Amino acid sequence: MPEQIAANIARALTKDTGLWVKSSTGVPSGAIEPFAGTHQYPAEDYIALAGPVSARLPDTSVRTYFIVLTDRDINARSQNFRFQYSFHAPMARTSVLSVARLLHDKDGSPAPVEVVGLRVQKMLMRIVGEMKLGWKRTNDPTDLMYAPIMSIDDIDRMSLVHSVERRKPLQ
Template identity: 40%
Template sequence: MKNIVALLTVFILFMTQSASAELYDPDEVQVYIVPMIDFPEPAAAQLSKILSDDMKIWVKSSVRLGDLEAATLPGTRQLSGDSIIEKSYPIVTKLPGSSKNTMYVLLTTRDINSETGAFRFQFSMHHSEMRVSVVSMARMIEFIDGKPVVNHLVLNRLYKMCKRAIGEQYFGWKRSTDINDIMYSPIMGMPDLDRIGIHHKENDDENEVEPVDKNRISI
């Protein structure tokens, strides 16, 4: 895990060293990118700048959270995404500039899953009422000769999942059956994640897909 964190920090800083977000000065932070204890702060900061530039809102990164002591799912090393969201909520909502409209995206390198066990894993989980999402890059990592590699493809996967979360939770974007839309659903694995586009086609009612549960949404 330490190797992945180190690779992520070095690569994202190299790739985005010239990235600079436009200055947004609304009355409140619109979206917080919150790295968990295992996720590097510099990578979260650079990601927030890129998302700000792309989505034209104030996406701000925070310092790392302390250890949430989130529950581990029985018989696995996967963290409960439900537990992460519930334990982080009273903490992230106290971040400076937060309001009832602020949305929070937590980042982790750990594997996550739902307590329902309906899937083998989840790239991300969301709670619409709390306005909190957690994105895991554990399954996004490339392995070459048995060693973890963080490259442009891996970072593109992370970026897509964060943008999807913000689109759905903050902007209210609907899910789509168009594979070229970033809101394509369902994403059942890495091939789907790599195929989807990076933009959302708004006002395309024919492709809208409602989530099964309005509060707890799968990938």
């Protein structure tokens, strides 16, 4: 992901969450190999790759949560699902977000840049909401925390707002 796009995403997340979000430069994925016979990569390998890199980043603490973005399709080693958009390792304070399936519409054609940006923003906000803000998943298909996400249609239907936030009284 180009550094400027990552920086723009970080600024938007800071604005949306009130948390300090920073981006970093790209990290080579090293020798991560796909599962045999697939184009899916083990999400756990990205968690392991992020550990040493995140330890060297400035201005981090034990409260810092890391999100690794990859353009590769991911799945958990267990392969209990067909694929995963994201994978979380709370004890490592790290999540992985795959943008591979966010780049295309359901017919396989490239999605417009604005649509891809909104999808990435939703998924990142969802990770921050769940991992840092304690938001719970819901069965409301228009809610940011809707689960289970089974297709790109589900992400496109979700709003950028969590229903708990919508129900807060105006201050």
